[in-house]
Amino acid sequence: MIPTQWFLILSAILFSxxxxxxxxxxxxxxxxxxxxxxxNAVNLTFIAYARQFDQLHGLIFVFFIMAIAAAEAAVGxxxxxxxxxxxxxxxxxxxxxxxx
Amino acid sequence: xxxxxxxxxxxxxxxxxxxxxxxxxxxxLLTAFSPRSRGIxxxxxxxxxxxxxxxxxxxxxxxxxxxxxxxxxxxxxxDLTFLLAGILAALFAREYLEREGIEGGxxxxxxxxxxxxxxxxxxxxxxLIVVLGLEILSVCIFVLxxxxxxxxxxxxxxxxxxxxxxxxxxxxxxxxxxxxGASRSTNITEMAKYFATADASNPLLTxxxxxxxxxFGFKLALAPFHPWAPDxxxxxxxxxxxxxxxxxxxxxxxxxxxxLYAMAPVMAKTHWVTMLATLSVLSMIxxxxxxxxxxxxxxxxxxSGIAHVGYMMIAMLTISDExxxxxxxxxxxxALMNIGAFGVVSMLAKNQNDPQTLDxxxxxxxxxxxxxxxxxxxxxxxxxxxxxxxxISKFYVFRTAIESGHTGVALIGILTSIISVYYYLRVVYxxxxxxxxxxxxxxxxxxxxTGALAISVIGILIxxxxxxxLFNMAGNAARQFLQH
Numbered sequence: 001m002i003p004t005q006w007f008l009i010l011s012a013i014l015f016s017x018x019x020x021x022x023x024x025x026x027x028x029x030x031x032x033x034x035x036x037x038x039x040n041a042v043n044l045t046f047i048a049y050a051r052q053f054d055q056l057h058g059l060i061f062v063f064f065i066m067a068i069a070a071a072e073a074a075v076g077x078x079x080x081x082x083x084x085x086x087x088x089x090x091x092x093x094x095x096x097x098x099x100x
Numbered sequence: 101x102x103x104x105x106x107x108x109x110x111x112x113x114x115x116x117x118x119x120x121x122x123x124x125x126x127x128x129l130l131t132a133f134s135p136r137s138r139g140i141x142x143x144x145x146x147x148x149x150x151x152x153x154x155x156x157x158x159x160x161x162x163x164x165x166x167x168x169x170x171x172x173x174x175x176x177x178x179d180l181t182f183l184l185a186g187i188l189a190a191l192f193a194r195e196y197l198e199r200e201g202i203e204g205g206x207x208x209x210x211x212x213x214x215x216x217x218x219x220x221x222x223x224x225x226x227x228l229i230v231v232l233g234l235e236i237l238s239v240c241i242f243v244l245x246x247x248x249x250x251x252x253x254x255x256x257x258x259x260x261x262x263x264x265x266x267x268x269x270x271x272x273x274x275x276x277x278x279x280x281g282a283s284r285s286t287n288i289t290e291m292a293k294y295f296a297t298a299d300a301s302n303p304l305l306t307x308x309x310x311x312x313x314x315x316f317g318f319k320l321a322l323a324p325f326h327p328w329a330p331d332x333x334x335x336x337x338x339x340x341x342x343x344x345x346x347x348x349x350x351x352x353x354x355x356x357x358x359x360l361y362a363m364a365p366v367m368a369k370t371h372w373v374t375m376l377a378t379l380s381v382l383s384m385i386x387x388x389x390x391x392x393x394x395x396x397x398x399x400x401x402x403x404s405g406i407a408h409v410g411y412m413m414i415a416m417l418t419i420s421d422e423x424x425x426x427x428x429x430x431x432x433x434x435a436l437m438n439i440g441a442f443g444v445v446s447m448l449a450k451n452q453n454d455p456q457t458l459d460x461x462x463x464x465x466x467x468x469x470x471x472x473x474x475x476x477x478x479x480x481x482x483x484x485x486x487x488x489x490x491x492i493s494k495f496y497v498f499r500t501a502i503e504s505g506h507t508g509v510a511l512i513g514i515l516t517s518i519i520s521v522y523y524y525l526r527v528v529y530x531x532x533x534x535x536x537x538x539x540x541x542x543x544x545x546x547x548x549x550t551g552a553l554a555i556s557v558i559g560i561l562i563x564x565x566x567x568x569x570l571f572n573m574a575g576n577a578a579r580q581f582l583q584h
Contacts, residue, residue, distance in 0.1 A: 008281075015274060022267050031263055038270035045277040053284050061228055061286060065273060068235045072266055075242045079258050086252045092263070095256045097453075098331045 007048035014041035028080050028090040032073070039069050106165070113164045113171055115155045116179060120216045123148035124209035131205035138203050142194035142548070145208030149187045149215075153180065167287060168226035173577035177428045178222040178354050182347050185435045186215045189343035191552035192443040195545060196339050199449065200248060207247055211343070214240035218351035227276050227286040230355050234272070234319070237348055238265050244340045245332060253453050257335025264328045268318035275312030278304055292362035300369035309372055312359070313379070319352045322413065323382040326406045330394075333402040334455065341398060342442025345405045350431035353412060357427065361419040361582065373417055377509050380417070383410030384516040392523050396455040397445050400523060401438065404482060407520060408434060414513055415497045418504035424578035426496045429570055433481070433489035433563055440556030441478040444471050447543040458527065463536035464543065471543055472531045474553040481560045483524035484517050489563035496571070 014037055021034025043062045050058025080090050087094050111118075127141050127148075156179055163170050190208055197203040213236060220233025242265070246258030280286050282304055283294035298305065317325040333341040360367065360376075367373055387407030394400040412430055415423040448460050465472030481490030494517065501510040545553075563570055 015270075018270065022263075028259070028263070032266070035263075035266045035270055038267075039273060042270065042273040042277050045274070046280065049277070049281040055284070057286060058280060061276075061280070064228060064232060068232070068269075071235070071239055072269075075239050076262050076266065079242065079246055079255070079262050082246060082249060082255050083259055086255055092259070095259050097253050097256050098334050 004048050004052040007044060011041040011044040011048070014038075014044065026091050026093055028083070028092050031092065032076055032080075036069060036073070039065060107162070109160050109162070110164050113159055113162070113169065115158060116152045117216050117219055119148065119152045119155055120212045120219075123151075124212040124216075127205035127209045127212070129205075138205065139198075141203070141205040141208050142190060142197070145190045145212065146187055148212060149183050149190065152215075153183050156180065156183075163225065167289060168229050169223050170225045171223060172580055174354070174424065174428065174574075174581040175219075175223045177574055177577050178350060178431070179219055181350050181428070181431050181435055182215050182218045182222075184432065185343055185347040185350070185439060186211050188435065188439040188443070188552050188555065189339050189347075191548045191555075192342065192439065192446050193337070193339035194548040196337065196446045196549075199544060200337075200452065202248055202250075207244070210240045210244050210247075214244070214347070218347055221351040222354045224355070225288050225358075227279070227288065231273065231276065233351070234355075235269065237351065238269065241265070241344060241348065245336045245344070247340065248337050248452065251335075251452055253335035254337060255335075257332045260328055260335075261332045264318060268315045268325075270315075271311045271318075272315030275308045275310075275315060278308035278311065282308065288358055288362050295363050295366050298366050300366045305366060306370065306372070309363070310375070313375065316352055316356055317379060320349050320409045320413075321402075321406050322379045322409055323386040323406060324379075326383070326386070329406060330399040330402040333405075334396060334398045337452070338398065338442055338446030338456075339439075341401075342439040342446070345401065345442070346431070346435045346438050349405075349409060349412075350435070353416070353427055353431065356416060357419055357424055360416060364419060376413060376417055377506065380410045380413035380509060381512050383407060383413065384513055388516040388520045388523075391520065394523075395457045395459075397458065397461070397527070398442070398456060400527075401441055401445075404520065404524070405438065407516065408438075408482075411494060411497055411513055411517070414501045414506065414509050417501065417506050417509065419582075420500070420504065421575065421578040421582050422500045422503070424581060425571065425574040426493070426500045428574040428578065429563075429567075430493040430497055432570070433493040433560065436556045436559040436563075437478045437481040437488075437490055440474060440553055440560070441482065443549060443552055443556070444475040444478070444543070447471065447545040447549055449542070449544045458530045459537065461527070462530050462534035463532075465531040467536065468543055470550065471545065471553065474557050476528045476531055477557045477560055479524040479527050481564070483521045485521070487561070487564045489560045489567070492564055492567045 018034045018038030022031050025031050046058040046062045084090055130137050159171055161172050217233045217236030221230050224230040242262045245261050246255050248254035283291045321329040383406050387403045391400050391403035415426045445456055448456050481488035484490045484494040498510045
């Protein structure tokens with residue numbers, strides 16, 4: 001059996017890649033993909049712990065997180081479509097109407 | 101056969117949530133099948149909110165759904181805060197939406213469902229319920245912010261909040277996962293048992309705490325996680341901005357109070373309190389000093405909101421019944437004064453794409469005396485001048501902090517709130533001492549917005565002059581809360 005630490009290290013790396021993606025990318029969809037990567041890294045952490053503790057609790061949490069991520073994706077893509085209508089672009093640097 | 105984990109009375113325990121959810125669906129169906137009834141969706145939403153307030157009395161106290169859902173006196177106080185914020189926002193929104201030509205049941209339905217999410221956050225004893233409530237609330241906010249679809253700024257506000265909000269949710273989830281790994285449970289009661297004996301030097305706990313606090317700090321608009329707030333408030337439909345600046349913060353604060361109370365044994369042995377104090381001090385300093393240079397009213401209120409969360413965080417440094425009561429009172433007063441202030445701004449008949457600056461309210465005190473007076477009372481209350489509710493609640497927060505030994509932070513709070521008097525009273529100066537430039541539009545408000553403003557003003561003054569009943573109620577509720 002693979003030790004739990006390996007899963008935790010992998011999920012920490014995935015989470016960090018996701019954070020870097022959010023901070024460096026300019027395309028809205030790519031940023032959202034990076035956020036999904038972060039959320040899936042969290043899922044991996046939950047599953048690894050649930051396996052180690054032999055509990056159902058962590059697995060149930062994962063199901064809910066997946067549902068949450070799907071709901072967020074639906075609303076998020078609608079927002080991007082609306083932005084595309086206004087600006088012909090989903091580059092977040094173009095969302096610059098407001099600044100102090 | 102699998103036995104369901106349902107205690108007696110579970111249905112009446114979630115009666116407020118059921119009424120709100122069903123009411124929201126009713127509003128949407130009404131708009132879909134009878135487009136001509138759009139005009140009555142606003143009043144209907146207010147009636148649903150009032151019915152929910154009545155239903156709060158029918159709910160029996162106790163823990164339901166297998167120890168995951170707690171109903172007690174303090175959750176009732178917070179529920180009433182959310183409902184108050186919802187009623188005020190719906191009343192201010194009615195004529196705003198009519199004027200902008202975007203009235204519809206969806207708007208109010210999202211307000212109702214957002215309130216359900218906040219109630220779940222306030223009552224959730226399991227982090228799963230808390231996260232679920234938080235996401236129900238967040239998804240509603242994403243849509244509400246972009247509700248003014250034809251308006252580029254509204255879309256931009258929605259985009260910014262969506263990206264930052266989803267990012268912050270990732271942090272909250274990762275923090276939750278690590279706490280689950282450490283304590284083997286996501287139930288806050290179980291976690292409290294773990295924290296009582298936990299090894300505080302475990303770096304995993306500190307990492308998890310930092311992740312969780314970054315996520316919640318974002319939701320609260322605490323500095324340094326605040327930069328989204330001014331842009332989002334400026335672009336959002338104004339009644340939504342008022343609601344957003346109050347209700348989600350109240351819900352996040354009660355969740356944080358639960359978690360910090362459970363973690364108290366570990367916090368005593370680590371530097372976590374210092375981290376919280378740093379966030380609080382940064383918020384007060386950044387919020388109050390940047391607000392001075394803002395000329396856009398909504399941006400100014402956004403920075404003032406950052407500062408106010410800083411004040412509320414002072415009470416969170418040590419969780420006691422006093423501090424929870426202080427936060428409960430503060431959020432109620434804050435709901436009245438901040439939604440009231442945003443409400444007056446929402447009445448300015450102006451292209452919502454342009455900033456709504458101080459010049460737009462010049463001379464308002466004489467051209468529309470009641471709106472001018474209402475905004476002035478809200479400003480006095482926000483700056484914490486007696487005899488308003490803002491003074492009493494701020495005084496109570498600072499007193500709690502000094503009694504629990506956080507004198508330095510409380511002193512910074514008092515000093516920065518003296519600075520804040522400048523920019524709040526500048527609004528009053530514009531209201532009464534400035535001549536309106538030619539062609540400035542007169543604010544338009546009907547019976548709904550005027551009624552909501554009257555509720556705000558009367559509430560602020562009553563709490564300011566007769567604070568004892570509210571404080572006793574909150575104090576008793578908080579004492580029961582901490583007995584678990």
